[in-house]
Amino acid sequence: MPKRFCAICGKDIDETAPHFGMCLNCYLKENPLFELPENFNFKICNYCGKFSKKGNWIQSDSYEALDIIIQAVEKLVLKEIKNDTKLDFKIIPEEDSFIYSSRGFLVNLNLRILGESITDSDISSEKVLSVKVSYELCKNCTNLKSGTYFTSILQLRCNLEDFDFLNLVINNITDFVEKLFEKDEKQYISNIDKQKNGFDLYLSTNELLNHIISFMKANYYFGLKRTKKLVGRDHQRGKNIYRLKAVIRFLPFNKNDYISIDNQTFYVENIKKNSVILRDKTGKRIIKDFDFFFTEKVMVKNVKEGSI
Ligand SMILES: [Zn+2]
Ligand SMILES: [Zn+2]
Structure with missing residues (x-):
């Protein structure tokens, strides 16, 4: 088999080299594994830690700005990447790039995004995403605080x-x-x-x-x-x-109370889910719906035992 060389850099290549007579490095430079937007701007609610792009607030599971930023990038940027090759992403914050606001909020930073083929970890590529965060209260927190x-x-x-x-x-x-x-x-x-x-x-x-x-x-x-x-x-x-x-x-009386309705006294024998069972002076059993006790005309008074 004749010796082969990378068409771009001239490096020796063997038959495992990917395509078009290029070495792996040159191939990946020519055919990036994934595309990213250059910038990613989004919002964090500084009260509850939800994050948002385009008005829809999404729950995060942290109150740490950097954790929330990473979750937001995973959810709103990396999940959106459509690719033939299935990729595993690593997000590496570049601490030198961190910029804090005067109130101490992390507002600008660069993230190195490393995408690796799930099937072949040699096939990988890296990009830098510039992130800008603004902080405000989400709708729910605005309502809650007001x-x-x-x-x-x-x-x-x-x-x-x-x-x-x-x-x-x-x-x-x-x-x-x-x-x-x-x-x-x-x-x-x-x-x-x-x-x-x-x-x-x-x-x-x-x-x-x-x-x-x-x-x-x-x-x-x-x-x-x-x-x-x-x-x-x-x-x-x-x-x-x-x-x-x-x-x-609520009924203005309890079970076993004596009550007066329109000057007549009754014993409250039982209170059921929707009705009350009363006994009048003669021992007659009377069932009344709850609603009966809440009409304007009925005056219910608690009375002492013995006045029956
Ligand atoms: Zn090459
Ligand atoms: Zn909130």
Whole structure:
């Protein structure tokens, strides 16, 4: 077999050399394994660590700028590369290139991107990506920090004189929501407003309203009324936007209490999911829906045992 030489650099080559009579080095120079944009600009939320290009905020799993930058490059640059050769990428930050803002944020840097063929690690190539980062709050964090954003309202109402019971309910709800927030930071209570007969809770999502109602149903008996109000239209999705409202009304009495309804006294024998079982003076059993106790005309009063 005649001796072969690289057509570009003249180096000896053997039959394992790739193509067109070039040595591997020259071949890779002529036929880059992958293409990269020269610059990559994107945003990091300096509150929650999400990153974004074109308005869509993506969860990162770090609060360290360099980790987030590497995740963003993997997700938004390297994943987008369309290639015949399957490549493994290594990202090597060039620390000399780091530039920090006056507030100490890493804003400019170069990353060496090494792409290696998965099947043959001899076939590799390296490029430098210049990264520029700007820092701002993502939409969710902007809403969260403003404390005024909400999509739905939950009203808790109870005619009991003291707020001990409702305070306990509020504590249970806030504990429940904090656990949801740890998993999904879109779920939070923006504000809790004390009212004459209860509390108004302003909620960050409609989904959260449903979560809380399910939680409440598993733990309490109450009357529930849901309404929705048209507040606008999402033209992009072609959907109406509703503000949801739910009123939870607790019964103003407990099991085994004596109550007075329109001057007649009853014994509360049992409280079921949607109804209350009463006994009147004669021992007659009466079943009333929860709703009965929440109508304007019915005055329910707790009375002392023995007045029956
Ligand atoms: Zn060569
Ligand atoms: Zn954020």
